[in-house]
Amino acid sequence: MARKRFDDMPCSIAQTLNLVGDWWTLLIIRDAFFGARRFAEFETRLGIAKNILANRLSQLVENGIMQKVDIGQTGTHYAYELTEKGRDLFPVLTALRQWGDKWVYGEGCAPMDVIERKSGRPLARMVPLGADGTPVALEDLEIRLKEKS
Amino acid sequence: MARKRFDDMPCSIAQTLNLVGDWWTLLIIRDAFFGARRFAEFETRLGIAKNILANRLSQLVENGIMQKVDIGQTGTHYAYELTEKGRDLFPVLTALRQWGDKWVYGEGCAPMDVIERKSGRPLARMVPLGADGTPVALEDLEIRLKEKS
DNA sequence: CCGTATCCATTCCGATACTG
């Protein structure tokens, strides 16, 4: 990435893909959610080449999705942490995961579960809700484009 | 795509990205949600090269995310429609869009709104919920990997 | 430990031309 190909598309989906739609980027963010913090940790977990990882991490930092924290006294140890902007991608990852759970592996066969400790149970399936809190029907949706000023 | 690079990762996120994580694929699906059906329609809206579009559409059909319907008498007019599997990607697109609304454009400045006709109001922000229906805290989550059999 | 620099093979993508 980041090919700047979708830069001029006035669409939040295209713009978001521009920032995290890369082949590796979302997996890096996934592992960050799952506890990875160090360069070598991402490298090992993902099996990604060093240069690619360095490139993606610096882009994520540049875009404010992760931050680089110095954790050594000598300035040779760093941690990469999700910012609030990055943590706010959790719904995206959850939606992707739940779709794969259902359509790739099938219900009950997913290779990992995300459990809420409080209840000991998996998260509820994410569903788009209307303003009144009830699930929306696709047929009832209307796209409204903002006019140019 | 579809580079088969993530094929062996036992992870629903990686597997889903394998199917729709391509640069163009999610935008094709987006336009399908927004009403595009014909080959030329996707071509024009996206500004994508014919061969790339043909490739992506055939993969989507192959993967059961879209279906190709003959709508001409002569067999020269087709429509591409989302299957149930494809329509079930709506939460993914919604999560991506809402993140971009907030973090790329800022609240109230998004270039498009998705309105529920019934209420005339935008969809609610998608948030992962626990089993009890309340929003989850990231700190309260635990990843549980399935053991091999 | 955390990168950068370089090389090379592969792939991607757009443009164009052509077919039914």
Place this chain on the structure above:
DNA sequence: CAGTATCGGAATGGATACGG
């Protein structure tokens, strides 16, 4: 209208070697 075929340039990604 809905593709297929081909071509060349660009970018990607992996491996390796090197440096702070």
